[in-house]
């Protein structure tokens with residue numbers, strides 16, 4: 614029986630000014646254009662999974678401000694079950710202030726706000742409400758406190774879930790934390806940071822060094838390194854403890870905006886694993902979802918639908934026939950679980966024609 618995707622992560626509102634050029638310290642550059650986008654890796658990953666039509670539950674913290682209310686509404690509109698999204702009194706919703714200059718170069722400052730107050734206790738309580746998690750996939754990013762990431766991974770694993778940790782951003786992550794994950798999904802830069810080097814040398818060797826072997830703690834199943842247009846490298850240990858690596862190429866696409874590609878990758882990976890696919894197949898879905906996300910502007914706006922993913926993978930329509938796996942009667946509900954593919958396609962088209970996801 615196919616499982617659920619449970620995302621524990623961050624919510625941000627991205628405030629973007631596209632300026633004629635980036636200002637230097639103390640300087641004001643006028644003539645910019647303003648955009649607001651829904652973001653945060655957690656929110657983006659939840660939307661990526663929900664767009665593929667699987668029951669997707671989200672645990673996160675927002676502030677009691679206007680941004681929190683619109684962020685919440687945007688998640689609900691995408692079909693994400695927000696049963697675990699908590700509005701924290703006297704906190705601001707996380708924001709990212711992004712300046713984009715003429716060549717796409719950017720300056721980004723983040724105020725984590727409520728994300729920094731997502732506590733281990735709160736996350737444990739929400740995950741426990743979901744009952745046994747056998748067959749489910751719990752997906753974490755690192756835009757929430759380390760102790761919360763660890764507790765979520767620990768509780769999820771004890772309840773029988775497969776745990777996927779997207780170590781982004783990678784600063785401050787300990788071996789203990791990655792040792793609680795079944796799968797981690799760093800990009801090249803994040804792999805270097807995890808290894809504590811400026812250049813990882815061989816990706817396969819570096820990734821293999823993060824896997825658990827001979828009583829030394831580490832990632833249990835696989836390290837999947839995302840490699841931009843080259844797709845991903847799936848690294849595991851074989852029965853004799855030798856690293857085995859498999860290249861998973863991404864389809865060639867006309868990429869126009871790579872923001873959110875990693876989030877699309879992780880959302881699709883979690884969906885495929887929750888649907889009981891093998892890890893290789895899940896990687897193929899993930900690289901394809903990541904590639905499709907780069908063909909549209911915006912992070913959330915660019916997340917592919919199940920139809921688009923099926924078509925690109927060349928799979929028959931029933932390959933994602935999720936109605937065969939309705940959630941348990943007593944599953945917590947923020948929004949109704951039902952076949953929302955027609956609505957999703959419509960929302961997708963509407964969002965595609967708007968400059969903002971609001």
Ligand code: ADP
Pocket residue numbers: 800801839840841842843844845863864865866868871873874875876878899900901902903904905907
């Ligand atoms: P991040 O966005 O986290 O830095 P990557 O750049 O590795 O991660 O991208 C994640 C995934 O998105 C890749 O594994 C790949 O599948 C897809 N992707 C990213 N950029 C491209 C591209 N230019 N062409 C095709 N696929 C891409």
